[in-house]
Amino acid sequence: MSKKLNKKEIERFSRQIILKRIGSLGQKKIFQSKVLIVGAGGLGCSVAEFLVRAGVGNIGIIDNDLVDLSNIHRQSLYDINDINNSKVKSAKKKLNKINPKTIIKTYNTRLNNRNAEKIIKQYEFIVDGSDNFKTKFLINDNSVKLKKFLVVGAISKFDGHLFTYNFKDKKTPCLRCFFQEDKISDDIQNCEYEGILGTVAGIIGTLQAHEVLKQILNIGQNINEKILILDLLNLNFRKAKIQKQKRCIC
Secondary structure: OOOOOOHHHHHHOHHHHOOOOOHHHHHHHHHOOEEEEEOOOHHHHHHHHHHHHHOOOEEEEEOOOEOOHHHOOOOOOOOHHHOOOEHHHHHHHHHHHHOOOOEEEEEOOOOOOOOHHHHHOOOOEEEEOOOOHHHHHHHHHHHHHHOOEEEEEEEEEOEEEEEEEEOOOOOOOOHHHHOOOOOOOHHHHOHHHHOEOHHHHHHHHHHHHHHHHHHHHOOOOOOOOEEEEEEOOOOEEEEEEOOOOOOOOO
């Protein structure tokens, strides 16, 4: 942490370094942080882009999908030249152009029971940009076990939901405390069937990146023990309390 910022670093990040809550010390914390993004879709693209622009030092991106024409309206790192190419490879190529100093590790695979713990334990901060509850619960369970800071986003139609969990605090509820059913249909948040306005993905993904940066810098208040619910059609935002369940299966 003693290394001084060089001239180019000061110039590149000057607008956030001048913030009293960040400064050069905060910028160094950002440089040294490690963030895993699960899913390189509408949420993950916005998360990755803004974390790279902020100067996060190490980012992992996991996704095994290919870019499809229907992705482009909401997945900001892709264009028509990326169609049928690997999402993580295309994302890395764009992100390297934004900030070549960020080390980006790609995982062209799905997160599963065999690889989840091995991958998640390498990072301090975990961002869930997945589109199904099986993956969300897998991320949640491993983040609880490994005591990670987890940011979960969910989007559908004109609506978004945002959760943050700091599992270093044993009193923190988890995603299973909110969704207590054993099985949940993914149709309730599937963009293919429900539809999604592209800006909704951008807004929620940007908020996820924002919450990660706040946690890296240890500034502001997070929404631990709450869910932020955004009705972006009518611009109604509200928070709801999540109770830690004594019999939570996690």
